[in-house]
Amino acid sequence: MEILFPSNIKCISCKEPIPKSNPYSLCKSCFHKIEFINDNCTRCGRKIDSHFDCLCEEDDHIFDSIYVCTRYEGLMENMIWKLKYQSSTYIAKHFAKIMSHKMDYEGLNPDILIPVPSSASRMKKRGYNQSKLLAQFLGKERNIEVIEPLRRKKDTKPLSSLGVIERRLEIKEAFFIDSKYENQDFKYKNILIIDDILTTGTTIDEMTRILKEWKKDINVSALVLSSGRI
Numbered sequence: 001m002e003i004l005f006p007s008n009i010k011c012i013s014c015k016e017p018i019p020k021s022n023p024y025s026l027c028k029s030c031f032h033k034i035e036f037i038n039d040n041c042t043r044c045g046r047k048i049d050s051h052f053d054c055l056c057e058e059d060d061h062i063f064d065s066i067y068v069c070t071r072y073e074g075l076m077e078n079m080i081w082k083l084k085y086q087s088s089t090y091i092a093k094h095f096a097k098i099m100s101h102k103m104d105y106e107g108l109n110p111d112i113l114i115p116v117p118s119s120a121s122r123m124k125k126r127g128y129n130q131s132k133l134l135a136q137f138l139g140k141e142r143n144i145e146v147i148e149p150l151r152r153k154k155d156t157k158p159l160s161s162l163g164v165i166e167r168r169l170e171i172k173e174a175f176f177i178d179s180k181y182e183n184q185d186f187k188y189k190n191i192l193i194i195d196d197i198l199t200t201g202t203t204i205d206e207m208t209r210i211l212k213e214w215k216k217d218i219n220v221s222a223l224v225l226s227s228g229r230i
């Protein structure tokens with residue numbers, strides 16, 4: 001009896017049939033269109049060039065360190081758009097594998113994952129929060145709990161369209177600690193914030209500020225799927 005390619009699946013980007021063993025369920029051609037970032041500056045997220053130091057001393061961040069998996073352009077930009085706006089939520093599972101490999105590479109071992117929260121109105125419109133999906137798949141993959149102690153107060157304008165000062169003003173007070181968590185026993189020391197796209201780091205900074213005001217002696221780092229800041 002003929003078996004109809006039981007081990008073949010489709011590339012998550014171009015839908016070409018591929019062997020099941022392909023990394024991140026991508027065909028070879030699509031895989032090579034992604035710029036994976038192995039070493040990044042943990043202060044600003046920019047890719048490190050082995051010959052030059054990163055010139056980001058003037059970047060004043062509150063988070064302890066940041067890790068970036070891929071460059072936000074071309075195929076990655078397109079797939080993240082599908083994940084965010086076309087309900088292609090299955091992509092999150094494969095993206096979480098990319099993030100998991102970065103955790104291995106960097107030796108990250110957080111106690112807890114916290115996704116960047118969506119506002120209530122965005123959740124209503126979209127029905128899901130892509131950063132939460134990434135965190136959930138990653139948490140499952142690595143057996144780490146995902147919690148959401150932060151909530152978003154207001155819709156913020158797209159930060160990438162604003163200057164540094166406007167960005168800080170726009171995001172300030174955008175988050176607060178959910179009353180469910182306020183008096184809860186919180187035993188976690190190493191927190192990893194999960195986000196899909198890094199633009200300026202302002203959102204992660206503001207989340208870190210609120211978390212560190214809430215709990216002393218915590219380490220807050222971030223793992224971001226893709227960055228335009230390179």
Ligand SMILES: [Zn+2]
Nearest residue numbers: 011014027030
């Ligand atoms: Zn493909």
Ligand SMILES: [Zn+2]
Nearest residue numbers: 041044054056
């Ligand atoms: Zn840097």
